[in-house]
Amino acid sequence: EDQVTQSPEALRLQEGESSSLNCSYTVSGLRGLFWYRQDPGKGPEFLFTLYSAGEEKEKERLKATLTKKESFLHITAPKPEDSATYLCAVRLRGFQKLVFGTGTRLLVSP
């Protein structure tokens, strides 16, 4: 069965304390892995798309990487405004829908 698992469920960091969020997947035929950020009371906000193992993308303090079995979202020197839930999703070959993980709730304290 196609599955997306995110860890940890929750992460608390001090401002400036770098860390990584994990998204592991067991799917047959990956056609894209997506990272979204979701703030309370809002819809998911698109961050990155990764298509193939070895690919990396960066945006400000965020860097996403992809291997054949997992993706990491690295957060360098986070700030309190980076606090949010980070969702990853995979798109399967032959399907248009995204399968979402349950997310990692990140809290960055000043």
Add this chain to the structure above:
Amino acid sequence: DARVTQTPRHKVTEMGQEVTMRCQPILGHNTVFWYRQTMMQGLELLAYFRNRAPLDDSGMPKDRFSAEMPDATLATLKIQPSEPRDSAVYFCASGLVPIGQDIYEQYFGPGTRLTVT
């Protein structure tokens, strides 16, 4: 700043009542998705449309849910009759599939928070 818009943002209704949620996709996007988010299940796809035609509604309870796209600027999700277990946040997302490609990003609206009592 192009965005997906959804109305209403909040809806409280009694069990058995009809609920209609509306979505205006980003102008020019040709694919529209309806998702439901709960604490227990996370984000689940209910249905999606390409060029206004329904392509997949397998995630939707057929007996009470229906989704339509009357025109390119409006998508609707209707629940009749509503039940307490339908309480959730319903998101609409839209995307543009480039010609000759099948990978694209989905952009989400702010959601409709539905409470059925």
